[in-house]
Amino acid sequence: MKKREVQPFSRQVKQQWLKSHLKKRECCCFFPNGSGRHQYVCSCGRKKAAHAAGWVPASLSVHQWSPARHTKELPTDAAGSVVFPGAPNAGPVTTSQYARVSSTTDEGLILELLLHQWKLPRPDIVVSVSGGAKLDSLPSKMKERFKEGLLKVGSSSKAWLISGGTNTGVMKLVGEVLYEQTRRSAKPSSVLSSAAHQGLCTIGFASWGAVDDRSSLVQRNSLMPVKYTATSCSALDRNHSHFLLVDDGSVGRFGVEIKFRAKIESAISRCQVLRDDGSLGGVSAVVLSVEGGPNTLKTIHQGLSRG
Secondary structure, three states, X not given: OOOOOOOHHHHHHHHHHXXXXXXXXXXXXXXXXXXXXXXXXXXOOOEHHHOOOOOEEOOOOOOOOOHHHHEEEEEOOOEEEEEEOXXXXXXXXXXXXXXXXXXXXXXXHHHHHHHHHOXXXXXXXEEEXXXXXXXXXXXXXXXXXXXXXXXXXXXXXXXXXXXXXXXXXXXXXXXXXXXXXXXXXXXXXXHHHHHHHXXXXXXXXXXXXXOOOHHHHOOOOOOOOEEOOOOOOOOEOOOOOEEEEEEOOOOOOOOOOHHHHHHHHHHHHOOEEEOOOOOEEEOEEEEEEEOOOHHHHHHHHHHHHOO
């Protein structure tokens, strides 16, 4: 299946939609994160000088920084295509779609992005995977069985695999599933085109403020893909096909995406799909957990509580 080239005009229309509908968040109030040397750092994680022009001191009557009170929404500056250069131990060049989105973005808008702007095939099952950033204690055989199980799901249905999207632990394992699916494909062209062809997509939900080298994702030319070379544990995993980078205006905080991810997973599961017998029904949802800590438990709790 030959990859269809996106014409410049089509790319421009898509970028106009992204910039006009999607928002980011920026802290607009300086809220000291304590006393002493901490008084020069805002509770959002940025130094005073790193705040946008027009910031104001936080009200003394407020005792805790919050995105709702101390940040504002602005048009997103990071959305489009990201290219991961090839590497001897990492595989060929891959291209993914990504978007920096406000943590309060409406789920209907995200579904519009996924289904109509990114044109993902409507899923019949969503597998939400969470777990540890380190899997040192997980036997190699168990890792392989885990990946083979996800591959079977992907090969037998139109599946969306959802994870934290970063280059470590269970998130990296999920990315390797898509890479393996691509490698086994009869006519692999790239991770992204093969994903669309096979019906398997891997969507990473990550905290924008905790992603390594996120400044390289900020676009200077909206019609050109950005190049991303970071490979740390907090970097984006090159084998995910799509990324939603959730922004609440803070930096250095993990777990910002947890509630947002659960909200979107719930919205996806309510979508109507045509079944093999001709009837309409909701999208099946499965939650998988492999090791993990407090944020893993929060992710599971949010997912189950939203049904």
